[in-house]
Amino acid sequence: AGTGTAVGAYLHYGSPGVARMAELSRWLGGTELRAGHTYLPGDTWTNIEGAPDSLRTWARWRKERGDRLFVLNVPMQERNEAGVPDGRVAELIRAGARGANDHHFRRLAGRLVDLGVPDTVIVLGWEMNGFNYTHRCRPDPENWKAYWRRIVAAMRSVQGQRFRFDYAPNRGGDAIAWTRCYPGDDVVDVVGMDSYDQEPGRTFDEQVTQPYGLQQQVDFAKAHGK
Template structure:
């Protein structure tokens, strides 16, 4: 056989071997131990789809009342997933041992979201965020975590120091290092309790405003599970609320639309918080949202405002905002105002249409 023919046959054989090897490799892929010569491409994080097709999980605040929560779900025609509650907080004992709430929700399947105080409200107690940052109050939060595990609420979500950006709360921060250090002490302490590893923490400012920069007090991604925002239909922007005398339907709607723009587009409004959460790869939560009739106080609420319900639904339903859960504040706070849907029939009908 001539040398040129041998070379041709060898070339054909080599092509066949390469083709077979490529096919086998394509079917089996590289082994775990194989060195491919380059780092694997990073994979985009994926967010699990909600359990049903109605968007973010729905919750409600109806005080510490399983019966009222059940009634709300019956009216909606669907199960309520999350329950918002607050423990009493005058003393360290009430913060660490909220037995009324623990017992009330013990036998129910709701996921509980607790407003968790960072400091007792009793002004006779000398307490501070700075002392908390030194770990001096850790034992109280360890006790709370042990209680949550004992009462079957080891998956609770804790709104630690909720609405800290409002100056009315005792835990309204002054020094950045004190707030962040204290937050990290609490989270680390509670997660260290056996069985409490599933507790989640919701960093939860109140929406809106153009001056107070809450982001200065963000504790860090390793200590936060949700970026929560409390949102109510209130506004002090020009030509919003209160409604002027003899304001007809067109007048009211125009003011409601301007109020929504204030809620959504203000410097620290809903749009800002959605983008902030995305930058930190955190889901958004809306632990409190609702209408607000303030006619008995200052009039700076929209009252019966179906437009607000519609726009909130659009925000919640938009996957860009990655809203994990949301809870309507279904409560009449008396002199402070009324949020009850039953008191606002036009909005109630729109709420039932979108969320029922």
């Protein structure tokens, strides 16, 4: 790992994102970009298992330098942006908590290890406190937390892995207080946050001070040793 802050940006989920890292660095006057950030499409379990060919390109980028950081958003359910109703989401959460999807996440973990990126930061079930994604927490928070724990256990069971798991809600209250979805210190390594330039939070100060905003995130992370 390098020293200092690993700066980067999400530029495209596929291989073009890798090429654009160099373009962004030039645009920033030569700033070194050590953090690469992409996501797995949540349309099918095959993609969540790491099927997109672009993962190979990202893995090559990560391995070119030892101080780089690869950050990967991983959906917890297929059909993740399909407008699945709350009742069905609750059923899916409970099935996941019982272990129905463990094999999908073991396959993803094995693929990442085989690609030579066993130290990937896994942003699992991002924006879980929102209204939209099928991996949202609100329909059944307790079983959602159990499901997160099952996924982490499945991925950690793969030999050679050194994953870190990033808990990244939306800034603010949204559909449910993000603190109600926190699955436990033993299965979270990083407390992150998605903070968009939209209401609530017209100014940066408001984004910091609003309930469940950036200051509360920092305080929560510190209290939990993250």
